[in-house]
Amino acid sequence: MERVPTGIEGLDELLQGGFPERTVNLVSGPAGSGKSLLSLEYIFNGAREFGDTGVYITLEESRENIERAMLNYKMDFQALEDQGKFYLIDLGDLRKEVDTAEEIETGLLAFSTLTEFLQKHLSVTHAKRVAIDSVTAVGLYYTSVEVLRREMFRFARMLKEFGVTSLLITESLENQQLTRYGIEQFIADSFITLGLEDVKGELRRTITVRKARFTRHDTATHPLLITENGLEVAAEEKVLR
Ligand SMILES: Nc1ncnc2c1ncn2[C@@H]1O[C@H](COP(=O)(O)OP(=O)(O)O)[C@@H](O)[C@H]1O
Ligand SMILES: [Mg+2]
Numbered sequence: 648m649e650r651v652p653t654g655i656e657g658l659d660e661l662l663q664g665g666f667p668e669r670t671v672n673l674v675s676g677p678a679g680s681g682k683s684l685l686s687l688e689y690i691f692n693g694a695r696e697f698g699d700t701g702v703y704i705t706l707e708e709s710r711e712n713i714e715r716a717m718l719n720y721k722m723d724f725q726a727l728e729d730q731g732k733f734y735l736i737d738l739g740d741l742r743k744e745v746d747t748a749e750e751i752e753t754g755l756l757a758f759s760t761l762t763e764f765l766q767k768h769l770s771v772t773h774a775k776r777v778a779i780d781s782v783t784a785v786g787l788y789y790t791s792v793e794v795l796r797r798e799m800f801r802f803a804r805m806l807k808e809f810g811v812t813s814l815l816i817t818e819s820l821e822n823q824q825l826t827r828y829g830i831e832q833f834i835a836d837s838f839i840t841l842g843l844e845d846v847k848g849e850l851r852r853t854i855t856v857r858k859a860r861f862t863r864h865d866t867a868t869h870p871l872l873i874t875e876n877g878l879e880v881a882a883e884e885k886v887l888r
Pocket of ligand 1: 676677678679680681682683684685873874875
């Protein structure tokens with residue numbers, strides 16, 4: 648099976664080389680646990696190291712914030728953007744490109760709008776990697792969990808039909824269920840949780856691969872480090888509880 652490497656030191660080891668091609672992968676964790684950084688690196692490394700065109704859709708932060716974060720971690724995206732290998736899309740861009748998206752005016756966005764956007768975008772760019780940060784923001788559009796589950800399932804199926812290998816971000820609330828709506832993990836092919844704990848006054852970050860279809864993955868919890876060069880997973884080291 649073809650693997651799509653994240654290019655993040657240590658993480659690909661836990662995943663037997665990366666995500667299987669054409670899968671939908673979910674990363675969950677509390678605020679500050681490194682979700683955005685992980686998904687940015689997935690798209691950036693894909694373009695720079697593996698030649699995969701990628702799209703990063705930010706629904707919670709502005710393009711300016713994301714650009715600043717990337718430069719802070721030495722992700723020099725400008726040249727890749729100019730070459731059409733890297734696309735950074737924010738809510739403002741979606742508003743311009745999807746004309747039926749009245750819901751964007753209210754700040755809320757349905758999966759059908761994202762689908763419409765990606766259909767147009769991917770037919771032109773032929774991107775291989777897509778990251779959506781976050782689907783928690785999209786979930787706010789729905790007032791019923793049943794409808795949300797159905798729409799998210801449909802969205803995941805569409806992503807696979809497009810042939811992309813995608814990363815969906817979902818925010819969890821500390822010390823509560825693993826995902827915001829409690830359903831996201833059932834829709835994805837793989838499920839990675841990030842942790843953020845206060846240990847003697849210092850924040851400790853962790854990463855656990857809880858599920859990975861088609862993969863004999865490592866199931867331990869490992870330290871996740873943020874260095875000046877970005878994320879590093881200590882694949883040989885385990886966090887014991
Ligand atoms: N050099 C660094 N060392 C340690 N932590 C950092 C460093 N730079 C930024 N951070 C922290 O890393 C976090 C990055 O997390 P981010 O990917 O934005 O998290 P999330 O998307 O899960 O909220 C931020 O909360 C920031 O405080
Ligand atoms: Mg974030």
